[in-house]
Amino acid sequence: MTSSLFIDIGSYQVQKSGEDCFGDTIYAKKIPEEQRIIGILSDGLGSGVKANILSSMTTRMAMKFMEDNTELQRASETMMDALPICQVRKISYATFSIVDSELEGKTRIFEMDNPRYIFIRNNRLFDIKGREFSSPKWKDRKICVSQVNNLPEDRIIVMSDGVTQAGIGNKKYPLGWGRQGCIDFILKTLRQDPYISSSALAEKIVNEALSKENGAKAGDDISCMCLYFRNPRKLLIVTGPPFNEDKDREISEMVANYDGKIAVCGGTTANIIERELCLKCEIDKTSFDTKIPMASKMEGVDLVTEGILTLTDAYRMLKEGIDKNSNTASVRLVKLFLGSDRIDFVVGTKINVAHQDPNLPMELEIRRNIVKKIFRLLQSQYLKEISVRYL
Amino acid sequence: MEKIKVKICCGTSCFVMGAAQIQVLEFDPPADIKDKIEIEESRCMNYCHNTAAKYNRGPFVEVNGELIEEANFEKVVNKIREILDGTKD
Known part of the structure; x- marks a missing residue:
């Protein structure tokens, strides 16, 4: 796989019932220079504060060692030596699972005593044989290393x-839900919703596990971390008629040939695309609102909205949070923004002329300015990849 | 009887000048004209762009093809009633 993948990483945790803090720790980090993502989940011995300290120490140390590419045996020995010894059990102990992924697709997984990771490809479980080894110093601790080359999905x-x-x-689960139960649940969830985000999947798994417990009270810390490898979800935003009418065709062809989601923001722009591509565009009356003009439906285009007012409102929501229970054009636009990894703006x-009328409200921004504000926010706050083209 | 066609421009400038209030016709029209009108929204009818033609300001509404400039709810409803009265005679 030569093209760069996008890794969606998400997690969810519930602490043991009655405890004040998590005994498991999840820590994930992106290293942009190396195009690498490292995710670590550690389960400390026992529960509560003690477990929290053990697992936090483990994740932090492991992250440092992974970042520096320290040799595994040395790293694991140092980690085990450094952990404080439990008063009750006279051992120092925290389990870990480390997922070290490069965006090109190579992923290494290191595990010690956690349940084996689950690898899903083509909606099936893929069992990968790992290599086990232990250090001479800690013979009973086995670390399992496996490597996969990731494909999209x-x-x-x-x-x-x-x-x-x-x-x-x-009575129902004398030996617990089990890894197999969890696998079955994941596969079922993915069949229902193949493109579910990592954080949503992690939350579902944890909640399902919690529902198996007596009285839905967690008997142990329940934690889950998911990684989802996918081709970047692309979104094309076309807004504004081009300066030169000769470019009308070019813009329309961009829309016709784009391999991702498309939103057209602007009445005149929509009219141009409707005319050039001979598409039918109809107003979608379910999006009626007195503040934002209604959205329209066009074949092959995911969203058609009015321009400046909708974009200005979308910018407000990106800053202040999305309006709940609303179905206006701007809410739909923001949802498209947030659901995409890479966003290409084409700005006419x-x-x-009509907008230059001094009788119009001040809020009518110049298109280029509002687009600039939006993409800067998407870049800095939402970590989206952005490209902009002016026509 | 054929319904009266009301076409409302919902382009940016018409919208900020008050086209949304005219759209109420669609969702909550006065009882007497309720069944007699057919509403269509347009993304932009291009009247505002056409500075050479010296149109006044929006919102622009077409009732049976006849243009109403600087339209508001009353103006449009009055126009519709006018047409309805005309057809009765």
């Missing part, structure tokens, strides 16, 4: 034993 799920042992001792720079 692969998923890796790591979890703490709170997930697999959920409900242990119940023709000035709308």
